[in-house]
Amino acid sequence: MTGTILGAADINRALTRIAHEIVERNDGADRIVLLGILTRGVPLAERLAERIATVEPDWDAQERTGALDITMYRDDLFKNPTRTIGTTSVPDAGIDDAVVVLVDDVFHTGRTIRAALDALRDLGRPAAVQLAVLVDRGHRELPIRADYVGKNIPTSRSERVNVHLEELDGEDAVILRKGE
Amino acid sequence: MRHLLGTDAMSREDAILILDTAAQMAATQEREVRKLPTLRGKTVVNLFFEDSTRTRISFEAAAKRLSADVINFAAKGSSLSKGESLKDTALTLQAMGADAVVVRHWASGAAHQLAHGGWLHGSVLNAGDGTHQHPTQALLDAFTMRRHLVGGGDRAAGGANGSGGATRSGGSGHGEAGDRGGEGPTGKGLDGLRVAIVGDVLHSRVAASNVPLLTTLGAKVTLVAPPTLLPVSLRERDGLDIHYTLDQALDAHDFDAIMMLRVQRERMTGGRSAFFPSPEEYSRLYGLDGERLRRLPDHAIVMHPGPMNRGLEISAEAADSPRSVIVEQVANGVAVRMAALYLLLAGEDQK
The missing domain is CATH 3.40.50.1370 (Aspartate/ornithine carbamoyltransferase)
Incomplete structure (x- = not known):
């Protein structure tokens, strides 16, 4: 099955559910810090933060959301063309003793998340790290799993999953494409 | 980018890429842990034929913050003072597996010669050659x-x-x-x-x-x-x-x-x-x-x-x-050199 798998309404519902799950699993949002992994994890983290703030009015979405660039921690830096380094921004209060929820669009091999865990270690020592993803397409190469999943999409390795987000691409959609 | 020899032929696009990358590097230098794993396993040789303190330690700091191994090779007290040619020195560095050579030399054009002499596979960074360039x-x-x-x-x-x-x-x-x-x-x-x-x-x-x-x-x-x-x-x-x-x-x-x-x-x-x-x-x-x-x-x-x-x-x-x-220039020097090393050394191996 190829084509658009999730539309704007589906993405909305999934994010709302994940936001509630995050609050429920952590007995409130007190210690939650959301870090979106560049590029598309960042707007997703901001959307989750908005939703968490509507459930937990005391939780300041702006102060608890950041962005994580993992380029310098990748294990394939010497196998690909040179990548541009993005901006990492961590909340002013830091991440020590916080529950950091990493947010990404597509969960695939797990290598991005491994790099993100390494990057986190250089930023502080969170009490716990959890992972929220919009799409889990399988094919893990490392023993890493997600805590919150928007949708599981069975794929073959050659297929491509593209996530489009309003903020960056002008529309909300998850599209599955046949590989070469 | 393969080498960084001068600014004459540098495009505006490349220059801005280096400055933008340097800004990200500078941001990492304000963290508690300033060392990044990015260039693990790469070797950077500092080859200095002319006295220098700040440029050499700046390059050394930049390479170390990116986890590269650094070898310092100063003209004084080495085979260079015994009359070894630039070519033989380059071949020695090549044999040692230098991924990047940072060179300071009293002769204008030395960095260019090192980069284009066909002696080295690695990248050459000009750290000052005579009265020519110091990019x-x-x-x-x-x-x-x-x-x-x-x-x-x-x-x-x-x-x-x-x-x-x-x-x-x-x-x-x-x-x-x-x-x-x-x-x-x-x-x-x-x-x-x-x-x-x-x-x-x-x-x-x-x-x-x-x-x-x-x-x-x-x-x-x-x-x-x-x-x-x-x-x-x-x-x-x-x-x-x-x-x-x-x-x-x-x-x-x-x-x-x-x-x-x-x-x-x-x-x-x-x-x-x-x-x-x-x-x-x-x-x-x-x-x-x-x-x-x-x-x-x-x-x-x-x-x-x-x-x-x-x-x-x-x-x-x-x-x-x-x-x-003036003091801030020194701190920024480390960030800029980290950016240059990253942009030259990350990416596919050019063999």
């Missing part, structure tokens, strides 16, 4: 100017750009990092800035690298020097504005940045009186003192590549004034 110094100067003068920097220039005002909350954790390295100057050049380069332009590879780079980035450059210390090549270059005393230049323009060059007495063979009558006269006509400092616009910054001859080209009052960014 990382020019890049760190441009980076420092951009930070202060473009896009609502620390002491934003009046006319430079709109206010960089509404930056998102965040920054990189440690207070002042907030508006720096943020959205402000990223992606921008130095368009419309007026920069003075003052002093011994003739012997200065810093000036030779800065003139093309600043011009490429859109800044307007004014050279101020005694006629004897101004090379013909620059006198004839288009788009440069030249003055023969600092007072004339200060009357003619409102500078955003003023860069004082070191009087390189060691290169003035035949006695320093060969180029100007006396240090006192040089100081009187070209030195930056408190009085001249006050004639600069309020937002203007004072720069010097170091090491300074206090009392000759710059007075203590100017060097230590709050508008002096």
Whole structure:
């Protein structure tokens, strides 16, 4: 099955559910810090933060959301063309003793998340790290799993999953494409 | 990019990529853990045929912060002082598996020869060759100017750009990092800035690298020097504005940045009186003192590549004034060199 798998309404519902799950699993949002992994994890983290703030009015979405660039921690830096380094921004209060929820669009091999865990270690020592993803397409190469999943999409390795987000691409959609 | 040899042929796009990358590197240097795993397993050789303190330790710090292994190879006390040729040295470094060679040499063109001699597979970074080029110094100067003068920097220039005002909350954790390295100057050049380069332009590879780079980035450059210390090549270059005393230049323009060059007495063979009558006269006509400092616009910054001859080209009052960014230039040098090493060494192995 190829084509658009999730539309704007589906993405909305999934994010709302994940936001509630995050609050429920952590007995409130007190210690939650959301870090979106560049590029598309960042707007997703901001959307989750908005939703968490509507459930937990005391939780300041702006102060608890950041962005994580993992380029310098990748294990394939010497196998690909040179990548541009993005901006990492961590909340002013830091991440020590916080529950950091990493947010990404597509969960695939797990290598991005491994790099993100390494990057986190250089930023502080969170009490716990959890992972929220919009799409889990399988094919893990490392023993890493997600805590919150928007949708599981069975794929073959050659297929491509593209996530489009309003903020960056002008529309909300998850599209599955046949590989070469 | 394969090598970093000079700024003459550098495109605006590449220059801005280096500055943007340097801004990200600088942000990582404000963290508690400043070491990144990025270049693990790569070897960087510092090959210095000429004395240098700050450039060598700056490159060493940059390579180490990126987890590369660093080998320091100084001419003194090595086989180089026994008369080994540049070629044989290069072949030795190649055999040791150098991924990048940072070279400082007293001969102009040494870095180019090393890069294009077919002796090395790795990247060559020019850390100063004779009176020719010193690209990382020019890049760190441009980076420092951009930070202060473009896009609502620390002491934003009046006319430079709109206010960089509404930056998102965040920054990189440690207070002042907030508006720096943020959205402000990223992606921008130095368009419309007026920069003075003052002093011994003739012997200065810093000036030779800065003139093309600043011009490429859109800044307007004014050279101020005694006629004897101004090379013909620059006198004839288009788009440069030249003055023969600092007072004339200060009357003619409102500078955003003023860069004082070191009087390189060691290169003035035949006695320093060969180029100007006396240090006192040089100081009187070209030195930056408190009085001249006050004639600069309020937002203007004072720069010097170091090491300074206090009392000759710059007075203590100017060097230590709050508008002096000379110490910050050194810190920015590490970030810029990290960016250069990253951009040259990351990416597919070029074998």
